[in-house]
Amino acid sequence: MTDRVVTFHSVRKLYGSFQALSGLSFSINKGELYGLIGPNGAGKTTAIRVLTGLNRHSSGDVTVLGHQPQDPKLRPLLGYMPQETALYQDLSVEENLRFFGKLYDIPAVELNRRVNDLLAFVDLEKWRSHVITELSGGMRHRASLAAALIPKPRLLVLDEPTVGVDPELRANFWQRFSEMQRDGTTILITTHYMDEAMRCDRVGLINHGQLVIEGAPAQLIHDANVSNLEEVFLKLAKREAPQ
Amino acid sequence: MKLPRILAISKKQFQTLRHDKRTLALMLIAPILAMVVFGYAFGTGNKHAKVMVINQDCGATAQKIIDHFDTDTLSITYNNDTAAAKQSVRNGNAVAAIIFPPSFTADSHPVGPRPPQGAHLELYLDSTEAQQAPLVSSQIATALQDYAKDQEAVSAFAVDTGYAFPAAKNATFIDSFLPGIMAFAVTLFTILLTLLAFVGERTSGTMDRLRITPVTETEIVLGYELAFGIIAAIQASLMLLVATLAYHVLVVGSIWLAALIVILVAVDAQSLGILLSAAAQREGQAVQFLPIIIFPVFLLSGIFVPLQSLPDWLRPLAYILPPTWGIQGLRDVMLRGWEISQIWPILLVLLSFAIVFSYLSIVGLKRARN
Ligand SMILES: Nc1ncnc2c1ncn2[C@@H]1O[C@H](COP(=O)(O)OP(=O)(O)OP(=O)(O)O)[C@@H](O)[C@H]1O
Ligand SMILES: [Mg+2]
Numbered sequence: 001m002t003d004r005v006v007t008f009h010s011v012r013k014l015y016g017s018f019q020a021l022s023g024l025s026f027s028i029n030k031g032e033l034y035g036l037i038g039p040n041g042a043g044k045t046t047a048i049r050v051l052t053g054l055n056r057h058s059s060g061d062v063t064v065l066g067h068q069p070q071d072p073k074l075r076p077l078l079g080y081m082p083q084e085t086a087l088y089q090d091l092s093v094e095e096n097l098r099f100f101g102k103l104y105d106i107p108a109v110e111l112n113r114r115v116n117d118l119l120a121f122v123d124l125e126k127w128r129s130h131v132i133t134e135l136s137g138g139m140r141h142r143a144s145l146a147a148a149l150i151p152k153p154r155l156l157v158l159d160e161p162t163v164g165v166d167p168e169l170r171a172n173f174w175q176r177f178s179e180m181q182r183d184g185t186t187i188l189i190t191t192h193y194m195d196e197a198m199r200c201d202r203v204g205l206i207n208h209g210q211l212v213i214e215g216a217p218a219q220l221i222h223d224a225n226v227s228n229l230e231e232v233f234l235k236l237a238k239r240e241a242p243q
Numbered sequence: 244m245k246l247p248r249i250l251a252i253s254k255k256q257f258q259t260l261r262h263d264k265r266t267l268a269l270m271l272i273a274p275i276l277a278m279v280v281f282g283y284a285f286g287t288g289n290k291h292a293k294v295m296v297i298n299q300d301c302g303a304t305a306q307k308i309i310d311h312f313d314t315d316t317l318s319i320t321y322n323n324d325t326a327a328a329k330q331s332v333r334n335g336n337a338v339a340a341i342i343f344p345p346s347f348t349a350d351s352h353p354v355g356p357r358p359p360q361g362a363h364l365e366l367y368l369d370s371t372e373a374q375q376a377p378l379v380s381s382q383i384a385t386a387l388q389d390y391a392k393d394q395e396a397v398s399a400f401a402v403d404t405g406y407a408f409p410a411a412k413n414a415t416f417i418d419s420f421l422p423g424i425m426a427f428a429v430t431l432f433t434i435l436l437t438l439l440a441f442v443g444e445r446t447s448g449t450m451d452r453l454r455i456t457p458v459t460e461t462e463i464v465l466g467y468e469l470a471f472g473i474i475a476a477i478q479a480s481l482m483l484l485v486a487t488l489a490y491h492v493l494v495v496g497s498i499w500l501a502a503l504i505v506i507l508v509a510v511d512a513q514s515l516g517i518l519l520s521a522a523a524q525r526e527g528q529a530v531q532f533l534p535i536i537i538f539p540v541f542l543l544s545g546i547f548v549p550l551q552s553l554p555d556w557l558r559p560l561a562y563i564l565p566p567t568w569g570i571q572g573l574r575d576v577m578l579r580g581w582e583i584s585q586i587w588p589i590l591l592v593l594l595s596f597a598i599v600f601s602y603l604s605i606v607g608l609k610r611a612r613n
Contacts (some may be wrong), residue, residue: 054451054612068611075457099258102251103456131262165578221281239366 003030003065005155005186006051013046013209020046021057028188028202035180035200036190039237044190045083045210049186050160052080065155076104081154083160084118085140087132089239093105093143094119094128097150104151119177123169134156138164145173158189162196174199194229203229207237244465248458250598251304252466253473257439266436267497274478275485278421291318291551293337295328302348304390305364311386314375316378318551324401329367332407335599336416339379340367351400354585361401371578373419375549382403384535410495411578418493421486422573424499428482429475429505429513434536437516444585446525454559464517464601468510475509493581501573505570507593514600515565521607545570567597 007120013021021043028034036044049055050062053069069076089097094115101111119125122142124135132140145161162170174196177187189200197203197217204214213220213236217229224232260267293573294317298305320337322328328340342365344350351594366383370376387400411418444450451506453463479502486492493500515536523529542548543560544567553561561567572589575581583590 014440031542049451051454054454056612068261072459075455078455080452080455081450084448088255088259088449089447090262091255092262095433099251099255100452100456103248103453103458105245105247105457151456172251 004028005030005032005065006034006188007061007063008051009048009061011047011050011062012058012115013050013055014058015041020209021049021050022205022209023060024209025060026204026214028186031184032075032201033187033189034200035197035203036188036206037192037194037197037203038206038212041117042206042237045159046209047190047206048080048157048190052078052157057211076151077154078152079148079156081145081148081156081158081161083146085132087140087144087147091127092131092134093146093169096132096143096175097147101150102149105125106150110203114152118149118227121149121172123172136167136168141165154185156185156187158187159205160190160192162191170196194233197229203222203238205233212236244459244461248462249466251468252458252463253470256470256474257437259440268479270436270474271481274425274432275481277428278424278482278486286536287303287546291317292339292372292378293318293320293551294329294379295320295322295337295340295341296320296401297325297328297340298341299323299345301345302345302352304348304351304362305343308343308386308390317382319348320502329407332367333370334368337370338372338375340378341383342367363401363403366402366404367407368404371408371411371419371574372549374563375551385396392519408495408579410580411493414576416576419484419521419574421544422577423570425479425482425505426508426569426573427540427544428544430566431537432478432570433475433509433512434466434473434516434519435530435533436474436514437467437525438520438532439518440525440540441517442465442523442526442529445520454612460605462515463608464605467517468513468597468601471509471513475505479505494577495541496576496578497582500576500583503609504569504572504576504590504593507590507597508566510597511569511593511600514597514604515541517604518600518607521611531601540564540566543567565593568592568596 004027006027008024011021011024012019015225018200024043024047036047038044046055051064051069053071053074057068062069063070064074065077084115088099089101097115099113105212106114119128124139124142124146129140131145141161141164145158148156148158148243162173162230163175177189181187189196191197202215202222203217205212213232215223220232221227221229222237226232226235259542260270266363268586296309296319297571298309300320301305325342328337328342331337340513344365345362347362347364364383366380368376368379382404391400444453477479483498485493519532523532543553543557545561546566550558550561550567568589572593574584575586575589
């Protein structure tokens with residue numbers, strides 16, 4: 001039980017009368033890189049918003065690092081990169097990073113170090129004093145990832161972090177994720193790229209707010225008797241509503 | 244609650260302004276522009292100036308003159324105690340006290356030789372009520388003339404004018420208007436910027452990002468209030484500077500006390516803005532709220548129309564608008580030179596508004612986490 005970082009048990013989330021999550025259950029182990037995949041509107045972002053405490057679930061149980069999602073004690077332990085850029089458009093890249101860093105009570109010297117390190121990592125050193133509106137779409141995504149990494153979180157939640165990022169940087173990102181994983185960080189990532197899903201320890205495929213199948217990518221391919229993960233996806237995640 | 248986080252939120256606001264020069268310019272220039280434009284455009288047409296009449300006249304002349312007063316323009320209260328009447332002028336309960344001495348009839352209808360100075364009446368005036376004070380003087384002059392027309396043998400009348408606030412004896416419209424426009428401009432721009440900032444936080448997703456960090460709703464609200472309080476103080480100083488240099492506007496009382504009132508007005512507007520922002524999905528919708536705020540404040544808070552001139556049923560509405568108190572407080576300080584010992588009730592009201600609205604906006608932000 002102690003090595004479970006995230007547990008979802010029969011979680012429902014209603015938006016009005018619409019069920020975005022309809023009894024979702026899954027769990028993530030400590031130090032795992034867990035990929036959440038599924039069609040548009042499957043409920044990936046909704047699951048993440050429930051996990052991070054941004055939205056309250058309607059029923060079921062959610063535990064994150066031993067806390068309820070809305071527990072303030074969870075906040076310093078969590079890093080989150082939303083699906084949209086979610087940075088202050090009129091602040092520079094560096095100002096954004098420093099601002100969020102200060103909210104985590106990071107001491108000035110340490111914050112300097114982290115800001116410089118992260119700017120180098122996302123390759124935005126030259127753009128550090130440009131405001132977000134002056135960046136390209138992919139650059140904004142990189143800045144947003146840097147902001148999520150500022151707190152050095154125990155659990156890192158990334159909602160489609162590599163959308164619009166060029167192949168070279170995408171490879172860098174994944175290398176960084178692996179490094180962080182080695183340092184003990186648990187990572188939850190959503191993606192529509194199957195090659196990225198292949199790099200996860202385990203993958204959960206969700207559709208219509210429910211878990212369809214879960215397991216190591218190779219295992220899923222083997223069990224479905226197909227040749228790659230994309231086929232698993234296409235075979236199991238049908239668009240029409242389940243009966 | 245941690246101070247560094249509150250300061251981080253405030254600092255972010257100023258950094259935003261540094262990059263957003265247009266908003267910065269709007270904030271600094273627009274209040275001055277508003278002051279200049281409105282300063283010339285308004286200033287007449289008031290009614291119901293409250294006056295105390297002390298009629299000690301042994302004859303009937305004084306009453307006949309009083310009967311010539313237009314009761315639409317002056318709302319008259321009779322009193323027997325001169326000192327008490329003057330006190331209520333100084334307290335702001337009446338614009339003027341008009342005192343007819345016992346010998347008024349005798350002096351105006353002399354049996355023997357005329358007294359050299361004619362018949363005197365005393366006018367004790369609050370000239371800081373720059374819209375209403377002139378009404379009183381002109382009403383007295385008109386009534387005296389009208390009476391004189393009806394009568395034959397009348398001696399000259401003389402009005403001895405005394406001032407409740409000698410330092411502000413030459414107060415003009417712009418003097419009493421400046422405090423109004425200061426409170427109004429600060430309210431308008433603070434609400435506008437707060438609405439835009441908070442709706443922007445929500446639509447851009449940064450509010451979600453804030454909520455994931457350890458920062459609390461209280462820290463967010465206090466951080467914003469600190470920033471907007473400082474901005475309001477800067478706006479007010481600029482307006483004061485321009486007003487004193489260009490219009491030679493009168494500032495009798497403490498600038499610091501005036502600044503404190505402006506800051507409180509800003510904090511009130513700010514927390515009201517946060518509350519309102521919850522009801523708007525997009526920036527465009529937020530802007531639609533502005534008229535709902537602006538028109539009542541404009542018309543009811545005493546900038547142009549004195550509170551006494553408002554219909555009875557509207558007056559309670561004026562008193563639930565924070566700027567009404569802010570404007571009164573600023574006039575008391577800047578024109579009458581009142582000190583903290585005299586205006587503390589106004590500070591208390593403004594502070595209460597700030598506490599209640601801030602509390603509600605913190606609760607509102609917390610509830611949005613659902
Ligand atoms: N605030 C909301 N109000 C109402 N319905 C919502 C809201 N947010 C999401 N939904 C609905 O919930 C369902 C799940 O949405 P969600 O954003 O979780 O999908 P997703 O799996 O992240 O999709 P994508 O791959 O496109 O990001 C969708 O049908 C969506 O329309
Ligand atoms: Mg999504």
